[in-house]
Amino acid sequence: MADDKLIIVNFWPSIFGVRVRIALREKGLYFDEKDEDMQNKSPLLLEMNPVHKQIPVLIHNGKPICESLIIVQYIDEMWNDRVPLLPSDPYAKAQARFWADFIEKKIFKQLEGALGEKVYFGDDMFGFVDIVLIPFYMWFHTYETYGNFNIGVECPKLIAWSKRCLKRESVSKSLEDPNKVYEFMMSYRKKLGLEY
Numbered sequence: 136m137a138d139d140k141l142i143i144v145n146f147w148p149s150i151f152g153v154r155v156r157i158a159l160r161e162k163g164l165y166f167d168e169k170d171e172d173m174q175n176k177s178p179l180l181l182e183m184n185p186v187h188k189q190i191p192v193l194i195h196n197g198k199p200i201c202e203s204l205i206i207v208q209y210i211d212e213m214w215n216d217r218v219p220l221l222p223s224d225p226y227a228k229a230q231a232r233f234w235a236d237f238i239e240k241k242i243f244k245q246l247e248g249a250l251g252e253k254v255y256f257g258d259d260m261f262g263f264v265d266i267v268l269i270p271f272y273m274w275f276h277t278y279e280t281y282g283n284f285n286i287g288v289e290c291p292k293l294i295a296w297s298k299r300c301l302k303r304e305s306v307s308k309s310l311e312d313p314n315k316v317y318e319f320m321m322s323y324r325k326k327l328g329l330e331y
């Protein structure tokens with residue numbers, strides 16, 4: 136639909152918001168974004184997501200869709216005439232949903248095993264699981280610094296996969312600069328009175 140109006144209610148460092156950006160860009164869709172002040176949520180956010188009052192919310196022609204995984208699946212179903220983000224085979228689809236759910240629990244090491252030698256999580260097809268996981272990349276530097284570990288040493292295949300994903304315009308245009316995210320975290324912790 137050419138006259139679709141799409142708005143993401145977002146907060147720029149959010150991993151969840153980036154998923155929505157990537158999915159829309161994979162489908163070649165134009166969207167606007169409204170950045171929220173999370174300390175002072177807008178009436179729009181409270182109206183669009185009255186249950187959780189969280190970003191991201193995708194507003195499609197005035198109607199809100201909440202929860203990033205649900206939003207990405209909505210985008211895939213709504214624009215099913217373009218590159219699919221989920222496989223059509225029910226078993227492969229169930230597997231993709233399983234790993235997306237798993238990512239929500241953030242267990243990277245086992246994801247390294249699930250990726251194996253594949254180009255993307257959906258074999259040659261960049262899709263749902265890739266979209267759900269890649270936004271964490273912009274936080275890797277912050278996790279590593281605060282957690283004092285090196286993701287590249289622990290999970291080299293995940294890092295190589297991240298680089299492949301970053302070659303896609305939908306991903307590189309959607310992710311924020313990891314240094315900017317780190318600076319945001321530092322100033323946030325400072326504001327909370329934490330030393331480091």
Ligand SMILES: N[C@@H](CCC(=O)N[C@@H](CS)C(=O)NCC(=O)O)C(=O)O
Binds near residue numbers: 149190203
């Ligand atoms: N399960 C949600 C998580 C969204 C989420 O945690 N959003 C955070 C920002 S990254 C938020 O809005 N926090 C504000 C709050 O919880 O009051 C999703 O996948 O969309």
